Amino acid sequence: MRNPVPFEEFMRRALHDPERGYYARRIAGIGRGGDFTTAPMLSELPARAIARWAATALRETGCRDLIEIGPGEGRLALAVWKFLPRLLRWRTRLHLVESSEPLARHQKSLLGKTARWHEHPAAALEACGGNAVIYSNELLDAFPVRLFERTADDWREIAVATDGTGATVESLLPPGPLPDSSVFMEPFATGQRVEVHDSLRAWFPTWLGGWKSGRMLSIDYGAADAAQLYQRRPRGTLRAYLFHQRLEGPALYENPGRQDITADVNFADVIRWTEASARTLRLTSFASFLSEQLADATAPTSPLFDEDGAGGAFLTLEQEPARRD
Numbered sequence: 001m002r003n004p005v006p007f008e009e010f011m012r013r014a015l016h017d018p019e020r021g022y023y024a025r026r027i028a029g030i031g032r033g034g035d036f037t038t039a040p041m042l043s044e045l046p047a048r049a050i051a052r053w054a055a056t057a058l059r060e061t062g063c064r065d066l067i068e069i070g071p072g073e074g075r076l077a078l079a080v081w082k083f084l085p086r087l088l089r090w091r092t093r094l095h096l097v098e099s100s101e102p103l104a105r106h107q108k109s110l111l112g113k114t115a116r117w118h119e120h121p122a123a124a125l126e127a128c129g130g131n132a133v134i135y136s137n138e139l140l141d142a143f144p145v146r147l148f149e150r151t152a153d154d155w156r157e158i159a160v161a162t163d164g165t166g167a168t169v170e171s172l173l174p175p176g177p178l179p180d181s182s183v184f185m186e187p188f189a190t191g192q193r194v195e196v197h198d199s200l201r202a203w204f205p206t207w208l209g210g211w212k213s214g215r216m217l218s219i220d221y222g223a224a225d226a227a228q229l230y231q232r233r234p235r236g237t238l239r240a241y242l243f244h245q246r247l248e249g250p251a252l253y254e255n256p257g258r259q260d261i262t263a264d265v266n267f268a269d270v271i272r273w274t275e276a277s278a279r280t281l282r283l284t285s286f287a288s289f290l291s292e293q294l295a296d297a298t299a300p301t302s303p304l305f306d307e308d309g310a311g312g313a314f315l316t317l318e319q320e321p322a323r324r325d
Contacts (some may be wrong), residue, residue, distance in 0.1 A: 004159035004171050007147040008199065014256040015144065016099075022257055023100040023142075043302055046286075047079030049293035050135055050217065053318075054080065055088055057133040057215035061320075065128035065214075069097040069121055070139035074107035080135075081114060095124045095132070122207035130212035137219045140270065141262045143203065145195040146179060147238065150188050158193075160253065168253035182268045183226040193236035194226070195263040201273045208277040211321050216278065218317040222265030224283060229266055237264035267315055278319040287311025 015022045054066055071077045074096070081094055094115040098104040104117055118124040125132060147158040149172065156172040163169050178184050181196040188194070223229035229237065240247040242259035252261060271280050284292075287307045303309045 002162050004161035004173070006173065007158045007160055007170075008144045010160045010168075010253075010256070011144040011261050012199070014259075014261055015142065017257065020257045022260060024102065043304065044079060044083075045290060045294060045302055045304055046137070046219075047076055048083050049290050050076075050137075050219075051080045051083035052293045053217060053289075054133055054135065055084055057217075058088060058092060061131075061133065061214050063128075063131045063133050063214045064091055065093045065095060065132040067095040067097060067121070067124050067128070067132045067134045069124075069134065069136040070142065071096045071098060071107055072103065072137075074103075074110045076137055077107070077115065078111055081111075093128075095127065097121050097124050120207065122210055125207060125210045130210050131214055132211070133214045133216075134211075135217040135219070138221070140197065140200055140218060140220045140265045141222070143197050143200040145238070145263045146198045147236070148178075148183075148194050148196065150190050150192040150194075152190050155184060168250075180269075180273070181226075181266070182272070183230075183266060186226050186230070188230065189234070192230065192234055193238075194230060195236055195238055197263070197265065197269065201269070204274050204277070208274060211277060213321055215281075216319045218270070218319075219286060219289075219314060220265045221313050222267055222315055224315070225268040226266055229264055238262075265315075267317060270317065274319065275322070277322050279322045281318045281320060283315060283317050285312050286314035286316055289316040 013021065016024070018024050058064070058066065068077045068080070077094065077096055081089065084092065095118060096107055096111075096115045097118050097120065098107060099119050107115075108117065116127065118127065121134075148155045149158055151172070154175050155178055156175060159171050159173050160168050161171065179196050179198040180201060181198075183194045183196060235248070238248070238252065238261070240252050240255075240259045240261045242255055247254075247259065267283055271283070285307055287305050290304055290311065304311045306312065
């Protein structure tokens with residue numbers, strides 16, 4: 001059996017390997033025939049709501065730059081730009097942050113000269129002088145996670161390896177230091193599995209300190225804290241998507257590089273990990289965000305307005321730069 005590697009390394013290779021990773025391939029994308037469908041593709045309502053939020057944020061902060069991090073196929077960015085008031089579009093510069101070359105090419109074919117492209121948020125902020133309104137949709141969940149299981153004595157990290165038949169098998173690493181996460185403060189039962197977006201924690205300091213003014217909106221599926229996140233989820237939230245099919249357990253390892261792998265976001269961790277550079281204004285459900293931004297919408301029948309459905313599964317985190325004395 002090959003030497004085991006932490007699950008986080010397996011997930012990183014499966015998603016982000018520059019040649020064979022999921023985001024580096026010429027993936028079919030999303031929608032019919034693709035791997036999954038994100039909330040903005042269900043209707044134009046999310047784009048309208050984000051555009052209204054962005055318009056307010058741009059006016060109130062005086063920023064002239066709008067950044068989307070992780071724009072996927074670029075359709076959300078195009079729709080948000082279309083729904084911005086015409087005069088505001090005239091004075092605003094659009095920036096897209098994309099590390100996947102195939103996705104960036106697709107975005108450029110869609111948006112043309114409408115936007116400027118950057119491989120990292122730090123480069124986008126530098127181009128804006130640190131002053132920007134920023135948003136992302138289903139970005140945070142794309143970061144590789146560390147996977148842990150509660151044993152009778154302690155938390156043990158899960159590793160994966162390939163056996164003699166080529167099958168991927170799991171094992172528990174020896175006890176070691178735990179990452180910075182609120183999840184380990186919960187009294188979970190033996191056997192509980194949890195995920196920690198430790199790579200996301202390490203990513204924020206690489207660029208967030210360069211943010212001087214503006215607002216930031218992060219939209220993703222998850223929960224306000226670990227207790228909510230793992231309620232009735234003893235095996236955790238980790239899953240994969242392949243041609244709209246949800247895969248869990250051993251199936252996670254069957255198509256590396258050809259399927260999306262994801263885990264729900266613990267927003268309590270995100271808020272704490274960013275507090276040195278970003279002040280949290282509010283954390284709300286996506287349904288509440290849509291209702292507030294689209295208050296004039298008549299008879300909202302979309303499932304995105306349903307607190308017990310998609311509208312409650314997604315949360316919106318709004319932040320602004322922290323004051324620096």
